[in-house]
Amino acid sequence: MIEIRNISFSYKDAPALKDINLYIAKGESIALIGPNGSGKSTLLKIINGILFPQRGEYFFDGTSITAKRLEDNAFSKKFHKRIGFVFQSSDSQLFNPTVYDEIAFAPRQMGLSEGEIERRVSDLLKLLQIEELRCRVPYHLSGGEKRKVAVASVLAHNPDVLVLDEPMNGLDPKTKRFLRDLLIKLNSHGKTIICSTHDFEYVDGVFKRAVVFSKEHTIIRDDEYGRIISDDEFLYENNIK
Amino acid sequence: MHIPENYLSPSTCAVLGAAMVPVWKRASANVKREFSKKKMPLLGVGAAFSFLIMMFNLPLPGGTTGHAVGAALISILLGPYAASISVTIALAVQALFFGDGGILALGANAFNLAFIMPFTAHYIYKIMMGRGGNRRNYIAAFLAGYVSLNAAALFTAVELGIQPVLFKDASGMPLYNPYGLSISVPAMMIPHLLVAGVVEGIVTAGVYGYIRKVSGEGLNEGRGLKIRPLYVALIVMIILSPLGLLASGTAWGEWGADEIKSIVGFVPQGMEKGFNFKSSLPDYTVPGFSEHMGYILSGIIGVLIIVFLFMAISAALFIKREVKITDK
Amino acid sequence: MDWLFREDRYEPGSDSLKFIDKSLMSILKILSKIDRLGGQRRGILYGVTPPLKLISTILTVVCVSTSRDATFLLSAGLFVLINLIMLEKSDRKRVLALGITASSFSAVMLIPSMATGNIINSLIIVYKVLLTVSMANILSVSTGWFDVSASLKLLLIPDIFILVLEITLKYIYLLGEISLNMLTALKIRSIGKNNNKYSSISALMGNLFLKSKEMGEELYSAMECRGFTGEYKRVLAFNISRIDAVYAIIVLALTAAYF
Ligand SMILES: Nc1ncnc2c1ncn2[C@@H]1O[C@H](COP(=O)(O)OP(=O)(O)O)[C@@H](O)[C@H]1O
Ligand SMILES: [Mg+2]
Numbered sequence: 001m002i003e004i005r006n007i008s009f010s011y012k013d014a015p016a017l018k019d020i021n022l023y024i025a026k027g028e029s030i031a032l033i034g035p036n037g038s039g040k041s042t043l044l045k046i047i048n049g050i051l052f053p054q055r056g057e058y059f060f061d062g063t064s065i066t067a068k069r070l071e072d073n074a075f076s077k078k079f080h081k082r083i084g085f086v087f088q089s090s091d092s093q094l095f096n097p098t099v100y101d102e103i104a105f106a107p108r109q110m111g112l113s114e115g116e117i118e119r120r121v122s123d124l125l126k127l128l129q130i131e132e133l134r135c136r137v138p139y140h141l142s143g144g145e146k147r148k149v150a151v152a153s154v155l156a157h158n159p160d161v162l163v164l165d166e167p168m169n170g171l172d173p174k175t176k177r178f179l180r181d182l183l184i185k186l187n188s189h190g191k192t193i194i195c196s197t198h199d200f201e202y203v204d205g206v207f208k209r210a211v212v213f214s215k216e217h218t219i220i221r222d223d224e225y226g227r228i229i230s231d232d233e234f235l236y237e238n239n240i241k
Numbered sequence: 242m243h244i245p246e247n248y249l250s251p252s253t254c255a256v257l258g259a260a261m262v263p264v265w266k267r268a269s270a271n272v273k274r275e276f277s278k279k280k281m282p283l284l285g286v287g288a289a290f291s292f293l294i295m296m297f298n299l300p301l302p303g304g305t306t307g308h309a310v311g312a313a314l315i316s317i318l319l320g321p322y323a324a325s326i327s328v329t330i331a332l333a334v335q336a337l338f339f340g341d342g343g344i345l346a347l348g349a350n351a352f353n354l355a356f357i358m359p360f361t362a363h364y365i366y367k368i369m370m371g372r373g374g375n376r377r378n379y380i381a382a383f384l385a386g387y388v389s390l391n392a393a394a395l396f397t398a399v400e401l402g403i404q405p406v407l408f409k410d411a412s413g414m415p416l417y418n419p420y421g422l423s424i425s426v427p428a429m430m431i432p433h434l435l436v437a438g439v440v441e442g443i444v445t446a447g448v449y450g451y452i453r454k455v456s457g458e459g460l461n462e463g464r465g466l467k468i469r470p471l472y473v474a475l476i477v478m479i480i481l482s483p484l485g486l487l488a489s490g491t492a493w494g495e496w497g498a499d500e501i502k503s504i505v506g507f508v509p510q511g512m513e514k515g516f517n518f519k520s521s522l523p524d525y526t527v528p529g530f531s532e533h534m535g536y537i538l539s540g541i542i543g544v545l546i547i548v549f550l551f552m553a554i555s556a557a558l559f560i561k562r563e564v565k566i567t568d569k
Numbered sequence: 570m571d572w573l574f575r576e577d578r579y580e581p582g583s584d585s586l587k588f589i590d591k592s593l594m595s596i597l598k599i600l601s602k603i604d605r606l607g608g609q610r611r612g613i614l615y616g617v618t619p620p621l622k623l624i625s626t627i628l629t630v631v632c633v634s635t636s637r638d639a640t641f642l643l644s645a646g647l648f649v650l651i652n653l654i655m656l657e658k659s660d661r662k663r664v665l666a667l668g669i670t671a672s673s674f675s676a677v678m679l680i681p682s683m684a685t686g687n688i689i690n691s692l693i694i695v696y697k698v699l700l701t702v703s704m705a706n707i708l709s710v711s712t713g714w715f716d717v718s719a720s721l722k723l724l725l726i727p728d729i730f731i732l733v734l735e736i737t738l739k740y741i742y743l744l745g746e747i748s749l750n751m752l753t754a755l756k757i758r759s760i761g762k763n764n765n766k767y768s769s770i771s772a773l774m775g776n777l778f779l780k781s782k783e784m785g786e787e788l789y790s791a792m793e794c795r796g797f798t799g800e801y802k803r804v805l806a807f808n809i810s811r812i813d814a815v816y817a818i819i820v821l822a823l824t825a826a827y828f
Contacts, residue, residue, distance in 0.1 A: 048757060050753055073586060074580075078760075080759070081760040091747075093751075093754040095755065095769070097454050097772065109761030111761055137455045154758075158577055246702070247698050248694070282736050283782075285736025286744075286782070286784060286785035286788065289740035290778055293596070293744050293777065296745075297592045298770075299770055300766050304587070330734055331737070334741070337717065343705075344630050344701070345631060414686070414689070415682070419682035419687050419691065444774070447771025447772075448771045450771070451776075
């Protein structure tokens, strides 16, 4: 489903990714692990078609994703429909006057009927246990509430792939556990989950596979999640634990 | 809207810059008093905001895009004095660091965008605003944006338009902007009255409405200014500034009867030269009037019709949105 | 809830997203220019002391704008050319691109006037636009921005305004990045037809304002915690080297040609 071949990316003079190869199959659930600044967010942005690598190629479902390809309006919309991105900072993601409008934003664009939109929004409010936030203003919500609204607003267009950038950051333990259970549920229903993290306490059971980035911006290990997480020596050496 | 360098004579720039000095003085005194000296740094953030607003593009009919100037919005949000300073700093940053040129023209641009526009917007908003009635406030914000942008555009057009009259070389050729009022005024005003002003109005009202909804605070509402003295000052400035420009110009004597007529009456001669926008407008004369009177009158009627049309449209838009949001 | 666990077939309707792309482009352009704040570059022109460069730039811009003298205008052109040669290649390209864009725009604007016979004066305007825009940009690319702002002291700009200006520069970057993120978020969720583009953009601007206000207040508290009372002293320290002397002589010679 997602195929990354020899990708390198730099911002101006600062390298962020070097020679990355990665294949992610449909229905997988994969963690990107690595110290700060190792390039996790950059890779997630490339996967979402926000940044484009200077070298190498990225295929989504067999189609090469390039700036040129995404200039095609219809293709770009179809692509973004199929892959949803929860930003590291929810602040930049929420821009509607109410939580209801926020979640309804994508379904409205898809031209669904108001009844169908209402159903989707209500389902998501229930799924994320934020029914009482329905008429609130996203801008003023707490960090955890914002994250939940951001997740709901992305799920609203029913993407096949869900990409999350450090979703556990800044959440309290209860919300972390809630989010963990949600990710497990979504994955068990066939959604592909790609998630960067450096928090292992509350994510057990979510991921089957992990990819470890070094501070030199390369992938140094691609293995079963459980095996990596129990290799204390390796984690310590690479500034992850 | 932004006048580039070398389109105005240096003396025009100097006069407009000089006119800004008292405005800046008053504005900083006022801001110091109202914001307290300690809060001055907030203005920097305001200036950065007003700089960035211009980067947001909006779709226009016909598939193109345009952007708002934002001075009206900032005037409503922060008050006219803080807006005046913020916009001036944004313009200075643009001239000095982002190399749009305009170092010498800074005074003129500040006059139009950091004085005329925020103060016009402020008074329109104050006069139009009702007590608590939401819809009326949106309309007030829309009109503040619409009218203030057009006021700034008109000043810009006049500043540009008097150049060829005032500054000519020995052979009578214009030294700076070569297009007289009969061209600069319609060339500036038609697109601003029809499109850019509407964009400015919708953005002003839209952002205003959003911020009101999200947080009642953040709006500089209660802080009323005494309208009268400033009103008078504004009108005096409006009358004086063209006169000041004339006085500073090299030649009173060259100011022939025709030119005066063309300033006062917008005589549509010379229109066939340069841009041929006459063709895009249907018959402009109302029967029974002299040609000039008809021209002016139909202009005024046109503007009024446009204003009311957009008031109605904006009202309709906002009612619709409100219903959508509140009945959930 | 079943809809969420089912793949749906979806064909987007047609709807232009040009306004988002254009906005992204203009903000990216701004950010890419500001990035220079950090990197130090090598080259003679980069070493000229900032106050001298600022004053010289303003002086030459004023002279160019007020001059009608062919000899002076040509010497000023030569001066700009020399400055351009002293720049690093990437900076030179950038300055030239901006100057040429601005002057071509002028030229197009002036075509009707030229067609009616006003040729020489129009060409002079086009030439002056090229010179003044280039000079402003040469200053901007070859000088640390905070050195330029500190140099404004010499123009009798009060320190507190210099502080405000510097905060503006910093926040254009911070708020620019926030805008970029918001626009990107809007873009990747724009998967169909947006019937209310104006309200989407208005909401982004509204959020940006609230964010600015919040950040501004935080900044103010942080400054207050570190003892800021509204008084601010910007220190302008610079030393003069041989390069400065040479540069000053060239500028003086140019100004002499003006008179
Ligand atoms: N917008 C940017 N401009 C310049 N450098 C950046 C930018 N974003 C990230 N970087 C740099 O790229 C590298 C990788 O960053 P990132 O992908 O955010 O890492 P991570 O998410 O793993 O912490 C870092 O060295 C960072 O400093
Ligand atoms: Mg990151």
